[in-house]
Amino acid sequence: MQRLPFATQRLPSRAVISVAGEGAKEFLQNLVTADIDTLEPGQATYSALLQPQGKILFDFFILAENGRYAIDCSKAQKADLLKRLSFYKLRAKVSLSDSDEDVGIAPVKPANGLSYTDPRAAQLGARLIARKGDLPQGDAEAYRGGRIRLGIADTDEDIGSGELFPHEANLDQLGAVSFKKGCFIGQEVVSRMEHRGTARNRIVPVYSPKGSAAKGSVVTADGKTIGTVLSSSDRDALALIRLDRLKDAVGAQEGLLTEAGPIYVRKPGWARFDVALPKDDE
Known part of the structure; x- marks a missing residue:
């Protein structure tokens, strides 16, 4: 480690x-x-x-x-x-x-x-x-x-x-x-x-290859809001993401966007919850 x-x-x-x-x-x-x-x-x-x-x-x-x-x-x-x-x-x-x-x-x-x-x-x-x-x-x-x-x-x-x-x-x-x-x-x-599994939003790491995504930037998929950017460091950031909407976007092969350009969700190594990722990112 x-x-x-x-x-x-x-x-x-x-x-x-x-x-x-x-x-x-x-x-x-x-x-x-x-x-x-x-x-x-x-x-x-x-x-x-x-x-x-x-x-x-x-x-x-x-x-x-x-x-x-x-x-x-x-x-x-x-x-x-x-x-x-x-x-x-x-x-x-x-x-x-x-x-x-x-x-x-x-x-x-x-x-x-x-x-x-x-x-x-x-x-x-x-x-x-x-x-x-x-x-x-x-x-x-x-x-x-x-x-x-x-x-x-x-x-x-x-x-x-x-x-x-x-x-x-x-x-x-x-x-x-x-x-x-x-x-x-x-x-x-x-x-x-916990017991009903009703936590739909999670903070997850994201990557913005074309530039830093500003705090408060909206994350969208096919024009629909699925999250918000929180803290960022260069091209890496954290975002509060609706995981069910992320899953729908991945299933429909819709990319995620912010005002800084495309953004890609990552699953933390410690996470025990499911994060839908495109097959190329898994």
Whole structure:
């Protein structure tokens, strides 16, 4: 397995929230989509906090430590996430705090320090949590481009808040949703989508050979909209695609178009869902 070619660096778009106290595990277990009950110190999971209606409010990583859980989240969403967690705290024996730490990335997990292998895809290397100022600045485009080619969505660029269901952002594929644990916020809706197979939209990687497809560009087949472009890096991009309409387009041998020209859908190597591709692309 080949890892992405990027240097150890700080991710300025990320921040850390600390959840501590004797009730921290139970508090998080009853709220978030992932099962954190068996996380040992040094282990991490990808997870999310949903609306009661099932859409993603916040996606993040939870790292278990001795004495706390560190939440690696979007810096832009940190204040709102902390407020939402505080809303659910009630009488729980838990303390919530804005941790003054930086989040970074490294090609491989270092021997020392607070780090964990990215639970979504090992090719993304390790994620680091360090004291403010300890991580170097860097050019994150190599990492970002690799993330997009792997089909991994980003909180700020692709997922947002209150817009997508977990299945649409592939959280069910990336270990962020447990269908075996007890209840969590939005669980009924997400479980129904899983068991009925009603997730029609998925974020998938796409390739635009004639130029970069701009964020928000409409993806069409025979003049009919089947998706929208999200983040892009050169000619690679992520797009939210209606898979049933993609299947119809492939069956009718209709090409996909954006304002930048033709676009080709790819199936991520980690995906367990079906993606209709022309025979030449399979």
